[in-house]
Amino acid sequence: MEWSIGFAAIALLIVGLVGQAFEMRKIRLSSYPDGELASPNVFTNKKNFKWYALIGIGIILWYAAERM
Template identity: 70%
Template sequence: MEWGLAFAGIACLVVGLIGQGFEMRKIRLATYGNDNLASPNIFVDKRNFKWYALIGIGIILFYAAENM
């Protein structure tokens, strides 16, 4: 296992998940307000795709570290 690559993958994964959570909160508050429930379509908002890419990169890096 390549430890540097694994740590980079875990860091990308954690930053992506936390960032995506904060971004979804901002989207929900801006679109639906504080008292309303959000639609499931909030996951396909275009502002989330950069976080999905970062999460995917983290998964790929960790998988590559495991197979080295």
């Protein structure tokens, strides 16, 4: 396993997941009043796609690190 690529992949995954969680919170608080449950469509908000890209790149790098 290539450790430097593996660490970069893990960092991208962590940043992507934490960033996406905060973004989802901001979307939910701005779109839905207090106490109301959010719609499942909140996952397809265009603000989330940058975080999905980071998570995807992290997964690809992790896979590549495992194969080296």
